[in-house]
Amino acid sequence: MPGCDLKLALRNMRGAVRQNFMLAPMTHLRVGGPVDWFIEPFADEDAALAVRVCRENSVPLRVLGGGSNVLISDDGVRGAVLHLGSFNRMVRDGQRISAGSGVTLSSLIRSTKSLGLAGMEKLCGIPGHVGGIVAMNAGTREGETFDTLVSLSVLDAEGNLQVLGKSAFRSQYRDGGLLDRIVLQATWELSEDDPDAIFARFAESLKRRNASQPVSQRSVGCVFRNPPGEVAGRLIEQAGCKTLQVGGIEVSGMHANYFINSGAGTCREFLALLEEVRKRVQSKFGVYLEPEVKLWGF
Ligand SMILES: Cc1cc2nc3c(=O)[nH]c(=O)nc-3n(C[C@H](O)[C@H](O)[C@H](O)COP(=O)(O)OP(=O)(O)OC[C@H]3O[C@@H](n4cnc5c(N)ncnc54)[C@H](O)[C@@H]3O)c2cc1C
Structure with missing residues (x-):
């Protein structure tokens, strides 16, 4: 290299x-x-x-x-x-919608809402592109990316193009099971519904989300995965970590599983805070938190 x-x-x-x-x-x-x-x-x-x-x-x-x-x-x-920012096409075929990897989830949801296709609105408020939401099987309490997904166009590690049905992937909590495949396009099968009803559900979810998560601040979303049967944010809060700070990175006072960059934060500070929170949660509850965020360059 x-x-x-x-x-x-x-x-x-x-x-x-x-x-x-x-x-x-x-x-x-x-x-x-x-x-x-x-x-x-x-x-x-x-x-x-x-x-x-x-x-x-x-x-x-x-x-x-x-x-x-x-x-x-x-x-x-x-x-x-x-x-894959240029992969930004969306195509409708009956109740199916296909979107390129670079389409933002917010524009995909906007389109399905106005087409009267229901199902994507349960993902509302998650930032990300189609490739990222599939790779992470992004989701909310209301559902996950793979729920209505039917197929993916992917490149394998050798650069071969394949179109694979959903059953080719072992998706699980926050993991689409892609292994080393690269998503180029995803297709979902949605159901028809009244655009106003879809919009009402969308607006309700967004309202709940904005009230409980620091969505407008710089973060990576949830830092840690929820351990089986537990909620990481609750453990972090009860270990007294809310508003704990290292340099420019701080545990959100609104949702303890979010770390916020004040503007001048660094990766080193983020990792130092991550270790401190993990240590405090482990010593109080005996639970070792695993990061949900993907670490690059270590
Ligand atoms: C404010 C905020 C709120 C959030 N709320 C939620 C939430 O409610 N639920 C939730 O699940 N997540 C949430 N997240 C996390 C994040 O939005 C999701 O994980 C999302 O799926 C990431 O998409 P992305 O396009 O930004 O991916 P990136 O961050 O760019 O990448 C994430 C991973 O996906 C891989 N990847 C990206 N594109 C492709 C591709 N084309 N092919 C193969 N692999 C690819 C990357 O290599 C990386 O491993 C939140 C994040 C923030 C900042």
């Missing part, structure tokens, strides 16, 4: 290849250093070429969606990051 010039190696790819690209602005938390190579393919075959070239040159490759569930090291990430 050292010395591999991806700009040269991908000169036949449509799209963009950038060197030493700062990742912090691409994330919700606004933390993290640069990646060696940032690749934005134009279409399926360009993404496939990028995967093959990275593989042939032993360049580690990661995929970034909306950056709402990743924590990037202050020292950055070695290798390449693939970003």
Whole structure:
């Protein structure tokens, strides 16, 4: 990998290849250093070429969606990051809707609402792109991404394009079971309903969410996974960690499983706070909290 010039190696790819690209602005938390190579393919075959070239040159490759569930090291990430922002098409076919990986969940929900297709509104308020919500099987108390999903177009680790039904994936809590596959497009089968009724459910969920989560602040969403039969936020709160602070990162006073970046926070501070919270919860409850956020560059 050292010395591999991806700009040269991908000169036949449509799209963009950038060197030493700062990742912090691409994330919700606004933390993290640069990646060696940032690749934005134009279409399926360009993404496939990028995967093959990275593989042939032993360049580690990661995929970034909306950056709402990743924590990037202050020292950055070695290798390449693939970003599928150009995969932004949505197509309706009866009760099915297909969306490219780069479509934001909020615009997908807006479209299904106005088309009178129900089912996606239970995910309302989750930031992220289609690729990210599928990879994470993002969800709320009302349901998960995989509930109504029917198929995915993916690239495998060799860069082969496959269209796979839902049963090819072992999705579970906050994990779509993709293994090392890259999502290019997802298709959901929804049910017809009155747009006003969908909108009313959507507005109700959003209201509940805005009242209980610091959605407008810089965070990665829930830092820790809920341990079996428990709620991580409750354990953190009862261990007395609300508003605990390391540098520019603070445990939210509104929802204890959210860490907020005041603006000047770093990844090191985030990790120091994560360890402190984990230590306090373990010593009070004997429960070891596992991070839900994906750590990049460590
Ligand atoms: C304020 C806030 C509230 C949140 N609330 C919720 C919530 O209620 N429920 C919930 O489940 N989550 C929640 N999250 C977490 C986050 O929004 C979800 O995990 C979301 O699915 C991440 O999507 P993303 O596009 O931002 O993915 P990213 O953060 O960019 O990536 C997350 C993971 O998905 C992988 N990935 C991204 N795109 C692809 C692709 N095309 N193919 C393969 N892998 C890919 C990445 O490699 C990474 O491992 C919240 C986050 C924030 C900041």
